[in-house]
Amino acid sequence: MELEGIIGKIRGRGYKATPQRVAVLEAISAEQHQSLEGIRSRCPGVGMVTVYRTLDLLSGLGLVRRLDLGDGPRYELAEDHHHHLICEDCGSVAEFEQCPLDPRQLPEVGGDFEVRAHSLEVYGRCSACR
Amino acid sequence: MELEGIIGKIRGRGYKATPQRVAVLEAISAEQHQSLEGIRSRCPGVGMVTVYRTLDLLSGLGLVRRLDLGDGPRYELAEDHHHHLICEDCGSVAEFEQCPLDPRQLPEVGGDFEVRAHSLEVYGRCSACR
DNA sequence: TTTAGTGCAAAAACTTTGCAATTTA
């Protein structure tokens, strides 16, 4: 698990790595694009308010990313570089690792913008719905 | 304006193209990645419930896409093919048209999945924050 | 020890639902 690095970043920015924050991080890392409910059920000892505040903090630090894949908000570790296939018919979501970005194009896109990460969602119809 | 085509799709799927729905569509097409508040203020005659229901309908039909760019949900026409540069420091969002996807890779990614559209968000730091 | 963080309960904000009235095709 590469949570150590994330915890280090929390400390490095002057925040405390409390057990609750670590528990939320572990919960997020347990599975891709989780709902709040999923996170909560994986760290039942952490109060709901703390989950909200932790997600805010981690998103603000760029360590966790909030996604919209169709239903409510979903969360995942920002460092998990993978992308999503979203079925417009049944709403199912699958991940894929292989990144179809053309790396030569990104710098041009960025211009003055310093590119640090990206996320890609591909919409269409999954095999079950075809 | 290419709203005609969208309105045609609504009718083609058996739904009515009411003035409220058209007003919401016009509101969405007025500017990129709008908040609910922005949409509402552009069609003040349409009740809030109708705005919610229209967004649901249009998202379900794949005509409008809901995004998460950091703050609350944002909406835009699905056919507007463009992507986002999101500053992790100040939260500003810019669009870019040039698509850095390598088209040869997409079919491989899709596999059994029928690819219809995609959206790409690039995260980093904008020129003002560097 | 000091400052940051937690958790409860309450408040606020947001979204959905039931239903009568209205309107589109």
Next chain:
DNA sequence: TAAATTGCAAAGTTTTTGCACTAAA
């Protein structure tokens, strides 16, 4: 005209805030 759609008010959910207590560094 019939079936779909609207909008209000109310209900239900989700998220945020105030504040006293606790714990990390």
